[in-house]
Amino acid sequence: MAEWDLEVFWQETMKQVRSELREQEFGVWFANLKYLSADENGIIIGVPSAFFRDQIRNRYQNMIVSKLSGLAGRNLTLNFEISPEKNIKQPVLRDDPPAVSGFSAEKPSQTAPPQPVPVVKPPKERHPNMRDDYTFEKYVIGENNDFAVNAAIAISRNPGTVYNPFLVYGGVGLGKTHLMQAIGNYIHENSENKIICVTSENFLNEYVELVQANKMKQFTNKFRYTDVLLIDDIQFLQDKPGCQDELTHTFNALLDAKKQLVFTCDRPVSELKKFSERLISRFELCLKVDLQPPRYEVRCAILKSTAKNQGVSIPNEIIDLIAKNVSSNVRDLIGALNTLIAFTRLMGVPITMEIAQQRLKDVFVAPRQANMSIENIQRVVADYFSLSPNDLKGKKKTKNIVFPRQLAMYIAREITDFSTTELGQSFGGRDHATVLYSIEKIKGQLLIDPTIDSTIESLKRLIKEFSAKI
Missing domain, CATH: 3.40.50.300 (P-loop containing nucleotide triphosphate hydrolases)
Structure with a gap:
């Protein structure tokens, strides 16, 4: 059987990658990758876990394949094998000369000596004070984390x-x-x-x-x-x-x-x-x-990952419904999904949009609590921006006041049931058109500045915590 040795190309690729990345980044993602074997189409690399495999694929595979193929002078593929570090195959010492890198060489027929049976180390028992499902593999990564x-x-x-x-x-x-x-x-x-x-x-x-x-x-x-x-x-x-x-x-x-x-x-x-x-x-x-609270895309990914781990298929429109209506934190997000899954399993019915809207209506409206008054919102937002509530209600139109004022109006409309007219009265007697303009202004900025979303979610959390103490 033909044997391929492309390790020299792999080692040179790693040198090039290392020169282009920060030392910290290279150490995190590449230090424990191991060359395992190769065939005429490409090489197989050992990775310590499925999490590392997925991260290398998403972040670096295109760069690695491009460099490998350039060095070899032909297109190569990159495949992964999950191999705990102690079980990763080591280079075999042999008496015959190795094949030239990238070319095959038939080995003479000979009787192979008996090989020792590898000892597979059993997995450790779980730590008594840690949840075994709290792993990197099950942690969804996004811009917030x-x-x-x-x-x-x-x-x-x-x-x-x-x-x-x-x-x-x-x-x-x-x-x-x-x-x-x-x-x-x-x-x-x-x-x-x-x-x-x-x-x-x-x-x-x-x-x-x-x-x-x-x-x-x-x-x-x-x-x-x-x-x-x-x-x-x-x-x-x-x-x-x-x-x-x-x-x-x-x-x-x-x-x-x-x-x-x-x-x-x-x-x-x-x-x-x-x-x-x-x-x-x-x-x-x-x-x-x-x-920070996860953004919409990450919330969708968390819901899909949770459903997959439970062996449940959730329609995309229902994922979208939950992700748009539960933005406070991951715990509430997964809790809403689990509520829906538990109901449909107990009742023996499929997950539909009608059922999702009916069963989760209380979850979706939960943030609109009576004790979340406009005064509380104004106080928290003003404090966050080192202003006073009177600044938000006053007539000044300087930039450092206008943006927090618009943000406070937007949040108040999001988490309370007050009308735009009532909000306008609470913000210094402004009319409802001014409130609508402020809300649309923030919506527009959300489209071009993703950091505002994190600011809004942080403020909602602070408002909720402040209101709970009253």
């Missing part, structure tokens, strides 16, 4: 050496816990590192319990002698000075030992209240990444 995911992957590949410590922040239901546990699950599956994954509430409860039992040595031994520490929702520790002090000492001990620290929080570090300055200064050392 691309940087955060890339950093998380780099951390999982080299814990304690890059992006340490690491803090992910954002509103409720945006995937912070999923991303944190994806780091933990990858490290757990691919190394022998000791991992502790805990919520801040459980961290506090264990601290209080062992302080009362006079067993603090047990607590410090547990948390200061781990390889990876993942703590969810650190904002829960506000106004808990004793526990904050212990976390500060734990933080210092692990960082000095080059152990990985990962935190999640529902707000930026600058907005944490009743935290010690020492602990805040430690959090400021983190690489801090912000998860």
